[in-house]
Amino acid sequence: MRMATILARAGVGRDPATGAISTPIHQSSTFSHPRLGQSTGFDYSRTANPTRTALENVLAQLDGGARASAFSSGMAALDALFRLIPAGGANQVAATEDPYGGTVRLLEKFARPAGLIPVYLDTSDTAAVERKLAGGGVALLLAEFPSNPLLRVADIDALAKACRAAGALFAVDNTFLTPWLFRPLEHGADLALYSITKYLAGHNDVLAGALVSKTRELGDRVAFIQNAAGAVPGPQDCWLALRGLKTLAIRLERQQDNARKIAEFLAGHPRVTRTLYPGLPGDPGHKRLRDQSAGFGAMVSFEVEAKEMVQEILANVQVFSFAESLGGVESLITYPAVQTHADLPPPLRDRLGLNDRLLRLSIGIEDAEDLIADLARALG
Ligand SMILES: Cc1ncc(COP(=O)(O)O)c(C=O)c1O
Structure with a gap:
């Protein structure tokens, strides 16, 4: 089978x-x-x-x-x-x-x-x-x-x-x-x-x-x-x-399709300084992941130009929920430096560039247009 x-x-x-x-x-x-x-x-x-x-x-x-x-x-x-x-x-x-x-x-x-x-x-x-x-x-x-x-x-x-x-x-x-x-x-x-x-x-x-x-x-x-x-x-x-x-296949296909659209939107946004998504052809991991896997997944990280923006984004998103975790049908936005990765030793965080301007998105199965509009509004 x-x-x-x-x-x-x-x-x-x-x-x-x-x-x-x-x-x-x-x-x-x-x-x-x-x-x-x-x-x-x-x-x-x-x-x-x-x-x-x-x-x-x-x-x-x-x-x-x-x-x-x-x-x-x-x-x-x-x-x-x-x-x-x-x-x-x-x-x-x-x-x-x-x-x-x-x-x-x-x-x-x-x-x-x-x-x-x-x-x-x-x-x-x-x-x-x-x-x-x-x-x-x-x-x-x-x-x-x-x-x-x-x-x-x-x-x-x-x-x-x-x-x-x-x-x-x-x-x-x-x-x-x-x-x-x-x-x-x-x-x-x-x-x-x-x-x-x-x-x-x-x-x-x-x-x-x-x-x-x-x-x-x-x-x-x-x-x-x-x-x-x-x-x-x-x-x-x-x-x-x-x-x-039972629904993993259809969920993940939709999620990664949405993720690619959102990564493309973020990569072109003037207030986003870095977009991390291996599905983008310019991403350092793109070729390697394409050669090994059947897809790029639905996790997208991005860095904004100023730390002050983070609070605004987290307060203003309406379709994304500000919450830890990932992989569900609902889209989530996470602030790794204070949530999922707070336990990394600070020198390691600094060396990795895991800074306080980095946000992580877990993309769900909603309509991509609604997700993009939500981010566009929150980014200001
Ligand atoms: C990649 C990865 N591995 C392991 C875990 C731990 O899983 P759980 O929260 O189910 O204990 C997480 C949780 O976020 C994770 O993201």
């Missing part, structure tokens, strides 16, 4: 007893055993729940993975990822230097005290990553693809090759593109990571995350952590994620 069909049929056929088209919400924490030593396959919902299993099976299928595990949030999935690193061996985690701020917070406040050493790299600079990996000591490379909010584009095949040579695990945070546009495991990654909260669920109404593993062995290790630490999504949340997945 092709991807649009897998998506539309997400969860269908899970209940042969009734034929229910919509996967039932199995709101049960525990399951009775037919006899001593026998199981229906479901014993206790932290370990497995039928609604969650339906979601995990679709996620594994979409990415071509051996096994997927769903978590209560994208952060819980990241936490499980870092727990994969065995104690006593290589202990460095190399990560994209402009990742979601929560990734840095988790690395600095929890992974570092637990003995891991975070190292931040421009993962779009393949040579720099190769040098770091060749130097030894890296247990895991985590690439955000594209990075957030600067939308820099890594060469995933090249990074996968360098990780293999160095014996490091390679995980791609594919939250922005989703399997509809890019499948990390087909490009050599060991794991694909998702904040399901974003495009996969797509309606700004549920928190969830996932790790999809390329091999059964890795998938079983992730599932062990999932069960042992217990950061699992409830059945209702899994159902919402399944329902969202």
Whole structure:
């Protein structure tokens, strides 16, 4: 089956007893055993729940993975990822230097005290990553693809090759593109990571995350952590994620079509000093992303000429909502320096140019003309 069909049929056929088209919400924490030593396959919902299993099976299928595990949030999935690193061996985690701020917070406040050493790299600079990996000591490379909010584009095949040579695990945070546009495991990654909260669920109404593993062995290790630490999504949340997945293809196509129009509008606006969208032919990541993915996604960042404008824009938008997060059907505008990326150390923020004039847009499925008119009004 092709991807649009897998998506539309997400969860269908899970209940042969009734034929229910919509996967039932199995709101049960525990399951009775037919006899001593026998199981229906479901014993206790932290370990497995039928609604969650339906979601995990679709996620594994979409990415071509051996096994997927769903978590209560994208952060819980990241936490499980870092727990994969065995104690006593290589202990460095190399990560994209402009990742979601929560990734840095988790690395600095929890992974570092637990003995891991975070190292931040421009993962779009393949040579720099190769040098770091060749130097030894890296247990895991985590690439955000594209990075957030600067939308820099890594060469995933090249990074996968360098990780293999160095014996490091390679995980791609594919939250922005989703399997509809890019499948990390087909490009050599060991794991694909998702904040399901974003495009996969797509309606700004549920928190969830996932790790999809390329091999059964890795998938079983992730599932062990999932069960042992217990950061699992409830059945209702899994159902919402399944329902969202069904329309991922049409949502994302519309969202990226809108994003291109908005990026073109911003690039021509006299008060906008920089527009970051890999879908623009002049963007540094354009060719690389075009060569690797089936689209450019629907995240657009832009810089205005003066910091004072930011407050005005955030106060005056009417179609965009001033809110954190991304990937839903409603367009959002975010101020990374004080919201999503406040946890990045200030010197790193300065070096990256992640300044207080930068705004990030998550483009939804509204009419592009309304979105453009809203921005035009707010920009003054
Ligand atoms: C790229 C990326 N990864 C991970 C996360 C964390 O996901 P969650 O908010 O579901 O915990 C986010 C959240 O914004 C994100 O943008």
